[in-house]
Amino acid sequence: MVTDHMLRIEGLSVSYGSRRVLRGVSLEVNSGEVLALIGPNGAGKSTLVRAVSGVIPVEAGCIQFIDPARGSMDLHSLPPMERARTLAVVPQAAVMPPAFSVWETVLLGRTPHLNFLGQVSAKDEDIARLALQKVDALDLSSRRVGDLSGGEQQRVLLARALAQSTPVLLLDEPTSNLDLHYQVSFMETVGTLARSDGLTVLIAVHDLNLAARYASRIALLVAGELKAVGTPCQVLTVELISAAYNLPVQVIQNPFSDTPLVIPGTI
Amino acid sequence: MKIRPFLYTLLFLVLVVVLSIAIGSVFIPPADLGRILVGWMKREALSEPLKTFAFILTDIRLPRTVLVLLSGAALGGSGAAYQGLFRNPLADPYLIGVASGAGLGAVLAMSLKWPYSFWGLMAVPAMAFISALLTVFLVYALARVGRTVPTTNLILAGVAFSSFASALTAWMMLHSTGELHRAIAWLIGGASQAGWGPVLTVLPYLALGLGVLVLSGHALNLLQFGDEQAQQMGLPVTRARALILLAASLTTAAAVAFSGIIGFIGLIVPHVMRLWFGADYRRLLPLSIIGGAGALLLADVFARSVMAPQELPVGIVTAIVGAPFFLWVLRRAKNQGYW
Numbered sequence: 001m002v003t004d005h006m007l008r009i010e011g012l013s014v015s016y017g018s019r020r021v022l023r024g025v026s027l028e029v030n031s032g033e034v035l036a037l038i039g040p041n042g043a044g045k046s047t048l049v050r051a052v053s054g055v056i057p058v059e060a061g062c063i064q065f066i067d068p069a070r071g072s073m074d075l076h077s078l079p080p081m082e083r084a085r086t087l088a089v090v091p092q093a094a095v096m097p098p099a100f101s102v103w104e105t106v107l108l109g110r111t112p113h114l115n116f117l118g119q120v121s122a123k124d125e126d127i128a129r130l131a132l133q134k135v136d137a138l139d140l141s142s143r144r145v146g147d148l149s150g151g152e153q154q155r156v157l158l159a160r161a162l163a164q165s166t167p168v169l170l171l172d173e174p175t176s177n178l179d180l181h182y183q184v185s186f187m188e189t190v191g192t193l194a195r196s197d198g199l200t201v202l203i204a205v206h207d208l209n210l211a212a213r214y215a216s217r218i219a220l221l222v223a224g225e226l227k228a229v230g231t232p233c234q235v236l237t238v239e240l241i242s243a244a245y246n247l248p249v250q251v252i253q254n255p256f257s258d259t260p261l262v263i264p265g266t267i
Numbered sequence: 268m269k270i271r272p273f274l275y276t277l278l279f280l281v282l283v284v285v286l287s288i289a290i291g292s293v294f295i296p297p298a299d300l301g302r303i304l305v306g307w308m309k310r311e312a313l314s315e316p317l318k319t320f321a322f323i324l325t326d327i328r329l330p331r332t333v334l335v336l337l338s339g340a341a342l343g344g345s346g347a348a349y350q351g352l353f354r355n356p357l358a359d360p361y362l363i364g365v366a367s368g369a370g371l372g373a374v375l376a377m378s379l380k381w382p383y384s385f386w387g388l389m390a391v392p393a394m395a396f397i398s399a400l401l402t403v404f405l406v407y408a409l410a411r412v413g414r415t416v417p418t419t420n421l422i423l424a425g426v427a428f429s430s431f432a433s434a435l436t437a438w439m440m441l442h443s444t445g446e447l448h449r450a451i452a453w454l455i456g457g458a459s460q461a462g463w464g465p466v467l468t469v470l471p472y473l474a475l476g477l478g479v480l481v482l483s484g485h486a487l488n489l490l491q492f493g494d495e496q497a498q499q500m501g502l503p504v505t506r507a508r509a510l511i512l513l514a515a516s517l518t519t520a521a522a523v524a525f526s527g528i529i530g531f532i533g534l535i536v537p538h539v540m541r542l543w544f545g546a547d548y549r550r551l552l553p554l555s556i557i558g559g560a561g562a563l564l565l566a567d568v569f570a571r572s573v574m575a576p577q578e579l580p581v582g583i584v585t586a587i588v589g590a591p592f593f594l595w596v597l598r599r600a601k602n603q604g605y606w
Contacts, residue, residue: 055495084501091499097354097491099546108489112501118485118549164500 036215098146109163343559346533372398476518484549531589
């Protein structure tokens with residue numbers, strides 16, 4: 001089911017009050033691709049994800065979803081319901097009502113395909129079950145969200161986003177609270193999904209080496225401006241990274257994956 | 268959807284209704300209740316003692332029972348909605364000040380002209396509604412810190428505003444003459460207004476308010492994840508919030524306008540329902556409405572039988588049971604961050 005749709009962000013600027021957080025960011029993310037958004041704290045990664053998802057106002061620029069079958073859609077002018085059919089989000093440090101079960105939570109991902117009463121059909125339940133299966137969390141179904149570990153919660157949020165059945169997936173630092181094992185398995189899952197389902201994935205990550213290993217392309221954001229976009233080899237260079245993070249670094253080859261491996265020096 | 272929780276809650280309500288129409292200054296044995304019902308259904312003439320019972324039933328017990336039942340339904344439903352809207356287990360129309368705000372509006376309307384006419388009677392809930400809405404916005408704005416509304420702030424702002432509104436209400440009542448003194452008894456929460464008039468007047472407000480609330484379970488489920496996630500899942504958050512807030516405040520105002528300020532039903536009932544039957548608001552809302560009706564009616568039966576022939580205001584009964592419950596919930600929420 002791979003189609004060649006894409007997410008196009010053009011000249012995006014966002015301000016919080018008088019403070020400019022994003023300045024003219026332009027990016028394209030293709031279907032089947034994982035684009036990792038990296039950058040130091042406060043560079044605007046989360047803001048970019050939130051702006052694209054439509055929950056904060058955009059000052060200038062546009063966010064388009066281009067689908068050869070349906071033409072291009074301006075995501076910001078869509079009502080929330082229709083936008084949620086195009087784009088799903090795995091938020092950072094998400095609020096989770098502890099008394100909800102995992103199953104109830106994932107079913108809520110079906111919202112944009114339901115009526116306002118939220119009545120689910122057998123098909124919706126099948127999709128939710130499949131989503132839980134894809135993130136290897138089907139056995140958690142009856143657990144309460146409040147009783148889950150951080151890694152389990154992240155997988156549930158990913159399952160909920162997948163249940164939305166959208167062509168575009170946004171993730172905001174989904175691995176920052178996970179241990180090494182879950183970081184790798186989470187990113188593996190996301191990469192596999194992008195390829196097998198032709199998803200367009202934009203993911204904000206802190207960990208450069210995780211980005212290097214699992215992203216098809218990387219975008220480097222510094223102080224609200226896009227400094228570089230390209231393959232991991234093109235972006236994770238000594239010059240770009242040491243300048244962006246204000247820290248001397250070395251870049252070697254990752255013996256597991258032949259991708260760049262960034263090693264921080266001392267200040 | 269699971270049917271069992273509804274069966275249990277409805278069974279509880281039916282039992283309390285039977286109690287409520289049986290117990291009073293004249294005890295009507297349930298067997299006679301049955302005979303009267305059968306007689307009505309068969310359209311037969313009732314025997315002489317049954318006739319008296321039937322009169323007490325239709326003109327005194329039933330209207331009161333229905334009014335209390337409707338008020339309880341309103342408090343249970345709006346309590347569940349406020350808890351969902353504020354994502355706060357301690358939100359209750361009484362504790363966040365909405366009930367007192369509605370009471371202030373109602374007394375204001377009464378002090379202008381005690382509702383003798385039908386339209387006068389309709390104006391009381393309308394004023395109560397407007398002043399309930401103003402209260403919600405005021406308390407919410409006072410309690411808000413950035414994008415969150417901490418529990419303590421919400422309760423403090425609610426209690427502070429509540430005292431202020433109650434003081435104003437008391438002052439107005441002291442400076443009025445005659446009829447308004449009846450408002451005092453009413454305000455502590457005793458459904459002493461007799462006859463079917465109040466029931467018929469309150470019905471349209473409640474049907475509208477509770478109708479919207481029953482349909483908003485899915486939206487409230489989404490709102491439990493915070494406004495941002497709710498919108499990302501497709502909910503038009505601002506519109507949904509406004510609609511639910513309007514409906515909950517209308518419901519509270521209608522209950523206050525006809526039964527006075529009754530605390531804690533809106534806190535206890537949704538809480539118990541959540542504990543027993545889960546957090547899904549599509550289920551929680553109707554269950555809180557039915558459960559609220561039963562709970563307030565039970566409190567009312569107790570209030571009029573414990574010191575018979577004297578009547579306790581029902582608000583005293585709900586407070587005596589509710590305040591300790593409130594403290595228990597507060598401690599529990601602190602210890603577990605869980606509800």
